[in-house]
Amino acid sequence: MSNQELISLVTEKAQKWLTPAYDQETQAEVKKMLENDDKTELIESFYKDLEFGTGGLRGIMGVGSNRMNIYTVGAATQGLSNYLNANFKGLEQISVVIGHDCRNNSRKFAEISADIFSANGIKVYLFDDLRPTPEVSYAIRHLGCQSGIILTASHNPKEYNGYKAYWDDGAQVLAPHDTGIIDEVNKIASASDIKFKGNPELIQIIGEEIDQQYIDAVKTVSIAPEVIKRHHDTKIVYTPIHGTGVKIVPRALASWGFTNIIHVPEQDVVSGDFPTVKSPNPEEPAALSMAIEKAKEVDAELVMASDPDADRVGIACKDEKGEWVLINGNQTCLMYLYYILTQYKALGKIQGNEFCVKTIVTTELIKKVADKNNIEMLDCYTGFKWIAREIRIREGKKKYIGGGEESYGFLAEDFVRDKDAVSACCLIAEIAAWAKDNGKSLYELLKDIYVEYGFSKEKGISVVKPGKSGADEIKQMMVDFRANPPIEMAGSKIILWKDFQTLKQTDLAGRVTDIDMPDKSNVLQYFTEDGSKVSIRPSGTEPKIKFYIEVQGEMGCRNCFDGANAAAEEKIKAVMKSLGV
Numbered sequence: 001m002s003n004q005e006l007i008s009l010v011t012e013k014a015q016k017w018l019t020p021a022y023d024q025e026t027q028a029e030v031k032k033m034l035e036n037d038d039k040t041e042l043i044e045s046f047y048k049d050l051e052f053g054t055g056g057l058r059g060i061m062g063v064g065s066n067r068m069n070i071y072t073v074g075a076a077t078q079g080l081s082n083y084l085n086a087n088f089k090g091l092e093q094i095s096v097v098i099g100h101d102c103r104n105n106s107r108k109f110a111e112i113s114a115d116i117f118s119a120n121g122i123k124v125y126l127f128d129d130l131r132p133t134p135e136v137s138y139a140i141r142h143l144g145c146q147s148g149i150i151l152t153a154s155h156n157p158k159e160y161n162g163y164k165a166y167w168d169d170g171a172q173v174l175a176p177h178d179t180g181i182i183d184e185v186n187k188i189a190s191a192s193d194i195k196f197k198g199n200p201e202l203i204q205i206i207g208e209e210i211d212q213q214y215i216d217a218v219k220t221v222s223i224a225p226e227v228i229k230r231h232h233d234t235k236i237v238y239t240p241i242h243g244t245g246v247k248i249v250p251r252a253l254a255s256w257g258f259t260n261i262i263h264v265p266e267q268d269v270v271s272g273d274f275p276t277v278k279s280p281n282p283e284e285p286a287a288l289s290m291a292i293e294k295a296k297e298v299d300a301e302l303v304m305a306s307d308p309d310a311d312r313v314g315i316a317c318k319d320e321k322g323e324w325v326l327i328n329g330n331q332t333c334l335m336y337l338y339y340i341l342t343q344y345k346a347l348g349k350i351q352g353n354e355f356c357v358k359t360i361v362t363t364e365l366i367k368k369v370a371d372k373n374n375i376e377m378l379d380c381y382t383g384f385k386w387i388a389r390e391i392r393i394r395e396g397k398k399k400y401i402g403g404g405e406e407s408y409g410f411l412a413e414d415f416v417r418d419k420d421a422v423s424a425c426c427l428i429a430e431i432a433a434w435a436k437d438n439g440k441s442l443y444e445l446l447k448d449i450y451v452e453y454g455f456s457k458e459k460g461i462s463v464v465k466p467g468k469s470g471a472d473e474i475k476q477m478m479v480d481f482r483a484n485p486p487i488e489m490a491g492s493k494i495i496l497w498k499d500f501q502t503l504k505q506t507d508l509a510g511r512v513t514d515i516d517m518p519d520k521s522n523v524l525q526y527f528t529e530d531g532s533k534v535s536i537r538p539s540g541t542e543p544k545i546k547f548y549i550e551v552q553g554e555m556g557c558r559n560c561f562d563g564a565n566a567a568a569e570e571k572i573k574a575v576m577k578s579l580g581v
Contacts, residue, residue, distance in 0.1 A: 006468075007039050010046040013065060021191035022071065029063040047468050050076075051182060058153050058162035058542075061105060068105070068161040070112050073151075074194040076163055077113045079185030080147065081120035081195075083177070086184075088146050095123040097148035097206075099136035101309040102243045103161050104272035106130070106151040113149060115198025128207040130270065132244045132310030134411075134420035137170040138214045139206070141415065152309040155281035156542070158274050171388030171417035175519060211248065218423045219255050221412045223343045224434055228257040231433035235300035238425065239264040239291040241280045242271045243308030249425050256426045264294050274308075282307050282314025283408055285326055292316055292324045302432050302442065306421040311384075312408040313421040315428055317442040330363040330458045330550075331446055332428065333404035336412065337366050338449050339431045340402045341373045350374070355394065357387045357403035360500075360525065361535040361548040365456040366404075372453070375401070381500075381521050382537065384409060388417035389518065406458060406548065447558045455553040455561075457568035461581055466543040474538045474545045481524055481536060490551075490574030492528040499524055532575060549575050 017030045033042040045064025050057050050072050057076055061068045088094045098114055100106035107130075114124045125143055127136070133150050140148040146168045153160035165173050165181065173181060188194060222228070236253070238261055240246040246268050250261050266276050267290060274280045277287050282305040291303045295316070303316040303324070315327045327335075337356055344350050355376040358366050370377035376398075380386035387403040391414050394400065404410035409419030412427050428442075435445040450456070465473045485497055498505040500523040503515045523537040531552035538545050551571040555564040 006043060006047065010039075010043050013046045014042060016190055017063070017071075019190065019192070026063050026069070026071070033063075044467055049186070057165075058156065058160060060159045061161050068109075068153075068163075070109065071191050071194070073109045073163055074112060074116060074191065074196065075185050075188040076165070076181075077116040077149070078120070078188050078194045079183075080149070080165060080181050081117055081122055082184045082187075083181045084122060084147055085120060087177075087180075091146070093123050094121070094147075095125065095143065095145045097125045097127075097136055097139045097143060097145050097166075099127045099131045099133070099139075099148070099150040101133075101150070101152040102130050102270045102272050103151070103153060103308065104158070105161055106272065109151045109161065109163070112196070113151070114203050116195055118199040118202035119195035119197055121199075122202065124203045125206045126203055127210075128205050130244045130247065131211075132248055132306075132420075132422055133164065134311055134416045134418055134422055135210065135214050135248065137166060137416045137418045137420075138217065139210050140166055140168065141170040141417070142210065142213060150309065154309055155279070155283070155307040155312060157279055158272060166418075169388065169392055169417055171392065172383070172385035174385050174389060211251075214422075215248065215252050215255050217413070217415050218252050218420075218426060221423045221427060222256055222430060223340065223347070224430060225257065227434050227437045228430055231436050232257050233260045234258065234302065234429070234433055234436065235260050235262060235295075235298060236429055236432075237262045237264065237291050237295040237298070237300045237303045239267040239288075239303075239305045240310065241267055241277060241282070241287055241305055241307065242269060242274050243280065243306065243310060245306035245310035245421060245425075246270065248422050249304075249306060249310065252422050252426050253429060256430065258426075258429055262294060262298055262300060264291050266290065280308050282312055283329065288314055288316055288326065295324065301436075302429065304425050304428065306425065307408075310421045311419045313410075313424045313428070314408055317432070319443050320441075325443060327442075327446070328458070329404075329406040329408040330365075330456070332408065332424075333358065333362060333406065333410055334366055334369070334449060335431055335442075335446060336404060336410050336424070336427060337402050338369050339427075339434065340412065341369060341375055343434075344401065345373055351399065353398045354401045355390075355398050356401055357390050359383075359386070359405040360523065361537070362404065362406045363456050363458055363550055364531075364533060364552075365453055368453045369449070381517070381519075381523070382407075384411065384417075384419045386518075387411060391417065406460065444558060447555070447561050450555045450561070450564070451557060455555040455564040455568065456550060457553070457565060457572065458548065458550045459572050459576075461547040461549070461576070462539070462542075462544045463547070463581065464542075464544045470543050474543075477545055478522060478524070478536070478538065485524075486526060486578060489526060489528050489532055489534060489578045490571055492530040492532060494526050495529050496527040497525070498527075532571070534575060534579065547576075547579060547581055551575065
């Protein structure tokens with residue numbers, strides 16, 4: 001498509017927003033874009049409609065079909081309402097849960113969505129204030145609802161907002177429901193198709209009662225309460241980074257028995273502007289800097305930070321020299337599953353029907369831990385909806401005991417069907433207490449796992465390509481990798497190449513076999529002779545292409561960490577050079 005054709009297309013699309021179905025403020029903004037000689041903003045705002053990706057609907061707030069606003073949110077909710085009414089027409093009363101985070105416009109979008117659902121005859125349970133994503137997932141199951149949404153853009157910058165849609169199992173929507181909802185959303189031709197006038201009789205405000213039931217459920221995740229009793233006063237610094245965790249995480253930690261939770265007062269302030277950080281992402285070291293400063297000030301033992309919707313958690317702890325060290329998502333996932341598996345085994349709780357789950361881009365070291373402890377380890381696509389799918393398939397037959405991903409998400413329970421920073425915060429605090437009970441720090445525990453199971457180092461690289469031109473560039477990069485697959489990485493032969501778009505894998509001998517996955521996905525993976533793994537995929541929610549690199553090594557003792565780490569770092573650099581990134 002030529003640039004002129006694109007401008008013609010977006011102009012026609014934008015002009016539909018100049019009707020009385022749209023408010024005056026919106027129309028004025030659209031007119032300004034149309035009259036501007038520079039059509040960049042017009043193109044970016046209208047060149048496509050926001051679609052459900054791995055994290056649902058997400059985008060920059062503003063006017064246009066490719067922006068988060070009351071009309072795109074309204075179209076999503078109307079489409080979802082239509083789909084629910086078609087799928088559950090035999091039910092006397094269809095119901096949904098609505099939650100939201102701290103972001104600008106989140107409450108507004110939540111209330112408008114409540115009006116639209118109720119206008120379509122659907123009962124709404126609307127949280128009275130911001131709440132964590134996992135609590136919304138819990139509430140859907142607890143209240144027996146058919147669906148639910150939360151308005152959040154997770155850990156994205158402040159310009160973003162988003163809309164996560166859930167099904168009756170409390171998990172984010174999967175096929176066929178995701179495409180079914182999109183089809184219904186696409187039928188919404190204009191704002192006049194959206195029923196904005198709500199029915200107050202069908203909207204019920206919920207809050208404290210669900211909070212307490214959720215906290216009580218989270219408490220059942222604890223494996224060693226007697227250890228917490230012995231170390232209840234462990235100094236823990238916690239920050240919600242201005243988000244929803246402030247409502248629940250400190251209460252949950254207290255319910256587990258932790259009595260020395262130290263706050264970062266400036267970051268307890270609920271704000272969609274995230275005034276103390278550049279990005280409210282616990283994967284970013286800067287997001288934990290204030291909490292670490294507080295930890296130094298009070299001589300704490302553990303730092304925890306949850307993202308704005310409290311589904312991810314980042315942690316930091318002290319090394320042998322007393323210096324603060326950030327623990328990445330692969331390492332926390334490794335420690336969670338190591339602790340759960342070894343504790344279950346030690347307590348005689350292994351019945352032989354347990355399983356755990358990791359995403360395909362998460363460290364392979366976790367599989368070694370599972371294999372050694374005779375626990376089934378499943379691989380799934382990136383995104384917790386896929387972990388939830390594995391739980392649902394085995395419900396009533398096998399026991400789920402944990403699952404996680406490298407991007408700082410973990411789920412230790414099955415009464416929630418999305419990653420849960422609330423239970424994850426409590427569990428990592430228990431792991432720190434257990435390590436202390438065994439005469440070691442959390443950091444020494446991590447090193448001991450490496451000594452027992454082998455060393456692994458991972459690095460994630462995100463190449464950002466914003467806008468329409470960026471999306472085209474990312475698409476071409478994937479085409480090029482498929483057309484010219486590498487034959488070696490950092491001097492080590494590729495012995496297995498997986499293409500999840502074709503669901504085919506090719507080994508060193510050229511043999512092609514099928515990959516058993518529930519759906520196709522635009523992901524490439526390469527495995528080398530020396531144990532390295534490289535995964536490449538475009539993000540489903542952000543304008544970036546992601547590279548996940550994992551290299552293996554050996555670590556004979558705790559004191560061997562620095563050498564193993566340095567060698568792995570050099571190998572990662574060599575792999576990056578092979579990839580051209």
